[in-house]
Amino acid sequence: MAGFSICWILWLPMVQFFGDNLTCFRGGRIVFADLSFSLDNGDALVLRGPNGSGKSSLLRVMAGLVDPVAGAVTWDDIGNGSSIQSDPDAHHRHIHFVGHADAVKPVLSVRENVSFWAKLRTSAPDVDGALSALGIIDLADVPGRFLSAGQKRRVGLARVLAAPAPLWLLDEPATALDAGGIEALENAIRAHRAGGGMVVVSTHQNLQIDDPHRLNLDAFPGREQAYE
Amino acid sequence: MNSFVQIVRRDLNLSFRQGMDSAMVVMFFVIAVVLFPFGVGPEPNILMRIAAGVIWVAALLASMLSLERLFQADFEDGSLEILVLQPVPLEIAVIAKITAHWITTGLPLIIAAPILAVLLNMNADGFGMLIAALALGTPSLSLIGAIGAALILGARRGGVLLSLLILPLYIPVLIFGVSAVDATLAGLSVKPHLLILSALLLSSLALCPWVGAAALRQAMRS
Numbered sequence: 001m002a003g004f005s006i007c008w009i010l011w012l013p014m015v016q017f018f019g020d021n022l023t024c025f026r027g028g029r030i031v032f033a034d035l036s037f038s039l040d041n042g043d044a045l046v047l048r049g050p051n052g053s054g055k056s057s058l059l060r061v062m063a064g065l066v067d068p069v070a071g072a073v074t075w076d077d078i079g080n081g082s083s084i085q086s087d088p089d090a091h092h093r094h095i096h097f098v099g100h101a102d103a104v105k106p107v108l109s110v111r112e113n114v115s116f117w118a119k120l121r122t123s124a125p126d127v128d129g130a131l132s133a134l135g136i137i138d139l140a141d142v143p144g145r146f147l148s149a150g151q152k153r154r155v156g157l158a159r160v161l162a163a164p165a166p167l168w169l170l171d172e173p174a175t176a177l178d179a180g181g182i183e184a185l186e187n188a189i190r191a192h193r194a195g196g197g198m199v200v201v202s203t204h205q206n207l208q209i210d211d212p213h214r215l216n217l218d219a220f221p222g223r224e225q226a227y228e
Numbered sequence: 229m230n231s232f233v234q235i236v237r238r239d240l241n242l243s244f245r246q247g248m249d250s251a252m253v254v255m256f257f258v259i260a261v262v263l264f265p266f267g268v269g270p271e272p273n274i275l276m277r278i279a280a281g282v283i284w285v286a287a288l289l290a291s292m293l294s295l296e297r298l299f300q301a302d303f304e305d306g307s308l309e310i311l312v313l314q315p316v317p318l319e320i321a322v323i324a325k326i327t328a329h330w331i332t333t334g335l336p337l338i339i340a341a342p343i344l345a346v347l348l349n350m351n352a353d354g355f356g357m358l359i360a361a362l363a364l365g366t367p368s369l370s371l372i373g374a375i376g377a378a379l380i381l382g383a384r385r386g387g388v389l390l391s392l393l394i395l396p397l398y399i400p401v402l403i404f405g406v407s408a409v410d411a412t413l414a415g416l417s418v419k420p421h422l423l424i425l426s427a428l429l430l431s432s433l434a435l436c437p438w439v440g441a442a443a444l445r446q447a448m449r450s
Binding site for chain 1 (some may be wrong): 230231234235238240241245246302304305306307309310312313314315316317446450
């Protein structure tokens with residue numbers, strides 16, 4: 001049995017999360033067409049492209065917030081290769097999504113904001129560890145309404161660290177972060193990948209990510225896609 | 229079940245700290261009812277006859293008033309997007325938010341209703357039934373209203389649209405809520421009215437969370 005699984009790893013790439021021939025149609029136009037990607041344990045995928053090129057749309061398709069008009073997003077270990085729509089709860093357990101809004105409630109403290117989301121996923125979240133990792137442990141008892149934009153963003157990212165999930169989908173995560181915040185984010189991504197986690201990130205900033213796959217969405221539509 | 233409790237607690241927490249929301253609903257309820265004696269004149273017999281109807285209509289409008297914010301605040305700050313992506317069935321999250329809405333608006337209305345009934349010279353025999361009918365009816369109002377609250381996300385002038393969508397659906401609850409009280413005061417059997425109110429509650433409990441969740445998913449797609 002062990003021999004069999006070693007052969008399996010040697011002969012077939014161990015793809016965990018992949019999208020096949022995705023086409024996304026929004027607001028009366030095709031945002032991207034025939035787009036494919038695949039992610040293995042420890043991989044990072046960086047989405048690049050100018051504004052409006054479909055980075056956010058692709059992340060929303062990966063999250064399952066938007067259905068692609070063609071193609072499917074699939075996990076190897078969920079639902080025998082059927083798409084994420086067949087078992088949304090299992091898919092949601094596998095992902096963390098950070099969008100443009102930070103979902104910080106003004107009347108809840110930083111710790112309450114983070115722990116509410118973490119407790120929906122795990123009964124024993126590491127909230128203080130997440131706050132320390134992002135350098136906002138001193139703000140733990142401060143209500144959300146007193147936070148700056150960068151601090152709110154750190155709270156949004158702390159939610160991701162507080163409860164583990166294999167795949168992080170980060171839409172412009174470095175927005176409003178200062179140098180220290182970006183470094184904390186880079187360290188968090190590095191640690192997550194070292195533990196076998198996967199990251200998909202869209203970014204304009206110079207976020208240092210080691211050895212990533214790149215998907216250039218500038219190449220759509222019509223032109224050839226650039227997937228390394 | 230655990231996540232249900234978590235979401236209810238968080239929404240109650242938010243509502244109590246933001247403070248004024250439920251107080252304003254009750255104030256609206258009181259003021260709307262108090263307007264009637266000024267409008268129809270202080271004739272005790274007339275007020276006695278319309279008391280149940282006035283209280284029910286005012287309760288309906290007051291409950292409607294706060295519905296607009298049920299999902300709107302979470303939609304605007306991105307919380308809804310994250311809630312949809314949690315490993316919690318969205319239907320459970322919707323029931324939890326409706327429960328919190330009922331505790332912060334429906335329950336205070338039930339408590340305030342008998343006081344207003346005194347003001348309208350309602351016969352004291354009807355108080356118990358008024359409370360019972362409101363207790364059966366207001367959860368249905370929150371449940372049905374949640375569908376509208378989910379449908380208006382992203383729309384401009386959502387509040388007005390919400391009333392147009394939801395008020396017609398409130399009519400059955402209104403009819404049987406009022407007639408339960410009237411039947412008590414007339415000495416007739418209240419059983420059929422209460423049974424129908426319970427049926428309305430059970431069917432909206434079975435249906436509304438699913439419709440509301442579908443509407444929320446739709447709102448996320450746009």
